[in-house]
Amino acid sequence: MEPVKEKCVGAIDVVEIGRPGPGAIKVGGETCMPFLLEEGAMPNSPVVAMEILDCEPSDWPDNLRSALGKAASDPVSWAKFAVGECGCGLICVRMQSAHPDWKNATSEAAVSILKKISKAVNVPLVVIGSGDDVKDSDLMPKVSQALKGERALLGSAAQNNYKTITATALADGHSIIAESPIDINIAKQLNILITDMGMPAHRIAMHPTTASLGYGMEYTYSIMERSRLAAFTGDRMLAMPFVLFPGAESWRVKEAKDASETGGMNWELVTSVAMLQAGADILVMRDPGAIRETMKYISNMTPKL
Amino acid sequence: MIIIGELINGMFKDVAKAIDRRESDIIQHLASEQIAAGATALDVSVGPYSKNPKDDMKWLVESIQKAVNVPLSLDSARADVIDEGLKVAGSRAIINSTSADPEKMDSIFALAKKYKAQVIGLAMDKSGVPDDKGKRLELAATIVAKAIDFGIKPEDLFLDPIVIPVNVAQPQCKEVLESIRDFRMLCDPAPNTTLGLSNISQGAGKKNRSIINRTFLTMAMACGLSSAILDPLDKDLMDAMITAELVLNKNIYCDSFLEAYRKR
Numbered sequence: 001m002e003p004v005k006e007k008c009v010g011a012i013d014v015v016e017i018g019r020p021g022p023g024a025i026k027v028g029g030e031t032c033m034p035f036l037l038e039e040g041a042m043p044n045s046p047v048v049a050m051e052i053l054d055c056e057p058s059d060w061p062d063n064l065r066s067a068l069g070k071a072a073s074d075p076v077s078w079a080k081f082a083v084g085e086c087g088c089g090l091i092c093v094r095m096q097s098a099h100p101d102w103k104n105a106t107s108e109a110a111v112s113i114l115k116k117i118s119k120a121v122n123v124p125l126v127v128i129g130s131g132d133d134v135k136d137s138d139l140m141p142k143v144s145q146a147l148k149g150e151r152a153l154l155g156s157a158a159q160n161n162y163k164t165i166t167a168t169a170l171a172d173g174h175s176i177i178a179e180s181p182i183d184i185n186i187a188k189q190l191n192i193l194i195t196d197m198g199m200p201a202h203r204i205a206m207h208p209t210t211a212s213l214g215y216g217m218e219y220t221y222s223i224m225e226r227s228r229l230a231a232f233t234g235d236r237m238l239a240m241p242f243v244l245f246p247g248a249e250s251w252r253v254k255e256a257k258d259a260s261e262t263g264g265m266n267w268e269l270v271t272s273v274a275m276l277q278a279g280a281d282i283l284v285m286r287d288p289g290a291i292r293e294t295m296k297y298i299s300n301m302t303p304k305l
Numbered sequence: 306m307i308i309i310g311e312l313i314n315g316m317f318k319d320v321a322k323a324i325d326r327r328e329s330d331i332i333q334h335l336a337s338e339q340i341a342a343g344a345t346a347l348d349v350s351v352g353p354y355s356k357n358p359k360d361d362m363k364w365l366v367e368s369i370q371k372a373v374n375v376p377l378s379l380d381s382a383r384a385d386v387i388d389e390g391l392k393v394a395g396s397r398a399i400i401n402s403t404s405a406d407p408e409k410m411d412s413i414f415a416l417a418k419k420y421k422a423q424v425i426g427l428a429m430d431k432s433g434v435p436d437d438k439g440k441r442l443e444l445a446a447t448i449v450a451k452a453i454d455f456g457i458k459p460e461d462l463f464l465d466p467i468v469i470p471v472n473v474a475q476p477q478c479k480e481v482l483e484s485i486r487d488f489r490m491l492c493d494p495a496p497n498t499t500l501g502l503s504n505i506s507q508g509a510g511k512k513n514r515s516i517i518n519r520t521f522l523t524m525a526m527a528c529g530l531s532s533a534i535l536d537p538l539d540k541d542l543m544d545a546m547i548t549a550e551l552v553l554n555k556n557i558y559c560d561s562f563l564e565a566y567r568k569r
Contacts (some may be wrong), residue, residue, distance in 0.1 A: 188559035192568070230557045237565050238557060 008032055013202040014044065015175050015241050015281075017090060017153050018124025024151070025090050025124045027205070027281035028241035031091050033228055034279045035301050043106050044213045045302040046276055049090045049126050050082035050290050051247045054113045055097040055105075060286075061257040063264050067287050075113055079121045086291050092126035092284040093117055094248075099130035107139040111146045118150065126243070126284065128155040128177070137164050144168040153177060153205060153243070153282075159190050166197050170283035175203040177243055182209045182219045184226050184238075191237045201236060205243040205282065212249040212256075212271045220244070224278035243277050246271040247286030265289040273297055306550060307346060307532035308543075309378050309399075310339030311503065313365065315352015324351060324361050332365060334371035340373050342537040343546075343567065347373070349390065350380035355362060359389040366390045378425070378534070384412045391420040398422040401534075402465065405430040405444040407451070414455040423461040424452070425499055428484065434467050436477070441466050441484040442491075449491045463499040463532060464488045470507040471517060478505065478521065485528040500525065502535040519545035526553065 011031045018024040025047055032040025054075050057065065065072065071081030075093070082088045091127060095113055097105040110130075118125060121178035127143055129136035141164065154169050155177030162178070169176045178194055180187035187208055195201055208223045224242055229238035250256050250271050268290040272283050276298065285291050312335050315321045323331040336347055351361040358381065362389055366377060376397040379390040387400055387520035402425035410426075415426045426448035428441040435441045445464045450491035452462050469477040469538060480501070489495040506517040519542045522533060526549040537543055547566045550556055 185558050185560075188557055188565060189561060192559060192561045192565055195568070226557070235557060235565075236568060238561070 001032050003038065006033075006036075008040050009234045010232065010239065012228075012231060012239050012241055012281075013204075015153070015202060015205050016151065017126070017175060019149065020151075022124060023089075028202075030228075031232075031278070033225075034277055035231070039301065042302055044281075046281050046283065046294045046298050047089055047091040048272075048285055048294055048298070050086055050088045050291060051092045051094060051245070051284050051286050052082060052117065053071070053094050053125075053164065054098045054110055054117070055103055060101065061251055061264060063257075063261055064251055064287055066261075067265065067289060074286065075117050076120045079117045081288075083121045083123055086288050087295065088123070088291065090124040090126065090282075091117075091121065092128065094128050095130050095139060095143065097130075097137075099132050100135060102130070107135075107142045107247075109138060111142050113142060115146055118147065125150060125152040126177075126282065127152050133161055137161075140165050141168040144172045144174055147174065148172040151175065155179065155243075156207060157190065157194060159186050159193070162190065162193060163197070166194050166199055169203075170197065170199050173204060177198075177207050178204050179207040180209065182211070182216070182223055184223050184230075186206075188235075188237050192242065195237075201240065204240045205251065206238075206240045207243050207245070210245045210249045210271075210275070212246065212253055213267055213274070215249070215253055217271055217274055221274060224275075224280070228279045241281035242275075243282040243284065244264040244272075244275045244280045245284045246275055247284055247290075251286055262289065265293075269293050275285055276301070278293070306526065306530075306546060306555075307497075307499075308344045308537055308546070309344075309346045309348050309499070309532060309534040310344035310537045311501070311534045312339055312348040312536060312538065313350050313369065314380070315348060315355055315361070316350070317352070321352050321354045325356065327364065329364075329368035329371070332368045336369045336373045339537045340375060342540075343543050344375070344537040346376040346378055346399065346532075348378040348380050348469055348534050350401075351386070351513050358386045359382065362386050362390040363393055363509055366393050370395065376423075384409075384416060386479050387413070388416055391416060391422060394420075394422075396421055399425060399463070401425045402427050403448070405447045410448065410451045414451060414457060417457055417461070418455050423463065424457065425463045426452070427465045427467060429467050434469065436474075436480075438466075438480040438484045438487060441480065442487045445484070447489050452496075453492070459492050459494050459496040462496040464491075464496050465499050465501070468500045468502070468504040468521075470509065471505055471521075472505075472509050473534075480518075482524055485525055489529050490552065495529075497531040498529065499532040499534065500530065502533045515539055515541055518542055522546060523549040524560060526550070 156179035250268035256267040378399040380401040506514040
């Protein structure tokens with residue numbers, strides 16, 4: 001039986017993160033649906049970034065904290081653990097300390113910790129805000145300026161709040177995460193709004209909102225699948241790489257929190273693998289075991305370059 | 306949707322003048338303008354005033370290709386003029402056109418095979434324009450059969466149901482729309498379809514032409530029309546085309562969908 005091969009038009013944009021050089025990370029560039037390598041190519045394998053908080057993760061579940069051990073006691077050792085022990089080529093720093101309901105750290109204090117992390121590991125960075133819009137509108141421009149030259153991936157721009165972060169990322173040479181609420185029409189519109197500001201399309205990564213296993217993962221999956229199918233019929237405004245946060249989403253759910261030692265890890269792993277099948281290019285993950293298994297999966301599924 | 310820009314045609318006085326005076330910048334500007342407005346191919350016709358149609362066709366094709374790189378639809382009733390254009394047109398030309406007359410098809414399909422060109426086939430013959438969809442289908446079937454004989458693939462054939470102006474034979478408009486649907490059933494994969502859109506409003510009051518054209522286009526697209534020869538500089542027409550593609554689920558909606566299409 002002759003397998004039916006679909007013809008894909010064009011390619012997903014390539015986003016480059018990190019200072020130019022051997023340590024820089026490239027994602028995207030696919031010319032086929034995820035892993036359908038008979039129909040095209042995946043020149044850049046998906047990557048895993050460990051999520052680091054810029055403060056102690058005191059509200060994280062016990063089983064996750066014990067998997068991280070002493071490493072998570074401070075951001076710098078945590079970052080070193082991510083790169084040195086877990087083999088992550090990039091890390092994601094969540095600026096949680098600045099959240100008003102958390103430590104309410106000043107933007108300057110938070111940026112100072114970020115700079116220490118960056119200097120300690122010298123890998124490409126994904127940096128996301130505290131989650132408080134008002135604080136982040138002050139914080140993220142300062143992050144952007146502090147990391148000028150690092151070509152970081154900064155998050156996030158949303159449809160009703162994208163101008164400040166886009167302007168600052170554009171000025172300082174960073175890429176931007178465009179976040180939409182599991183809505184392909186808003187995802188496309190946001191990409192147009194951001195590119196209308198002068199941001200090149202190849203400096204945008206899409207976050208269609210991550211939903212974990214059992215809590216709406218299929219919705220995210222189908223948005224990503226539709227986006228990719230549209231991209232491969234020539235829609236440039238949906239042809240950006242995807243960044244997902246399976247770590248944060250999986251460890252919120254009770255099944256992960258109350259699970260046995262490996263139950264939570266498996267919850268995160270299954271979510272991550274499903275996202276890879278949907279086209280994820282960057283996975284921001286928390287559990288070292290889930291990271292290890294996900295990296296193994298990526299290695300098995302993609303061609304050895 | 307394949308959009309074939311219709312403006313490089315010697316029947317327009319300014320184009321005829323530019324051809325006569327060999328003003329290639331005017332032709333190149335027209336070519337670029339149409340592409341920028343969304344044309345994916347360009348129709349090229351020396352027009353009725355040309356004294357040297359073969360030379361003029363060659364010159365037009367060469368001038369256009371210096372400025373843009375899209376398939377060119379070589380528009381002439383004479384096979385030798387088309388041949389002259391095909392010699393210089395590169396590998397993605399469209400022959401505009403053949404009728405369903407056997408001798409005409411023989412000469413045109415031979416050219417198509419020689420130059421690996423696509424062909425527009427008009428559903429009409431020596432006896433004139435058909436007056437119903439049945440006759441149109443018969444003529445289209447003749448063209449498809451001959452094309453298959455010559456080894457021309459369905460996707461390289463564009464069947465034209467012949468649009469008649471709405472103020473000349475108004476009942477024909479519906480017949481044309483139904484023919485577009487019917488033609489697609491002639492073979493598998495289905496052949497392409499096309500039409501000269503502006504013909505629907507030929508002779509109608511100037512202020513009515515645009516709305517007639519774009520309404521007819523969207524209706525034809527709903528019937529499965531795969532391409533059209535039209536004026537891409539009519540922004541309302543192009544907006545209607547983009548919106549029709551949206552309704553037909555060809556592109557993902559977003560609030561700025563008109564802008565998004567133009568950013569493709």
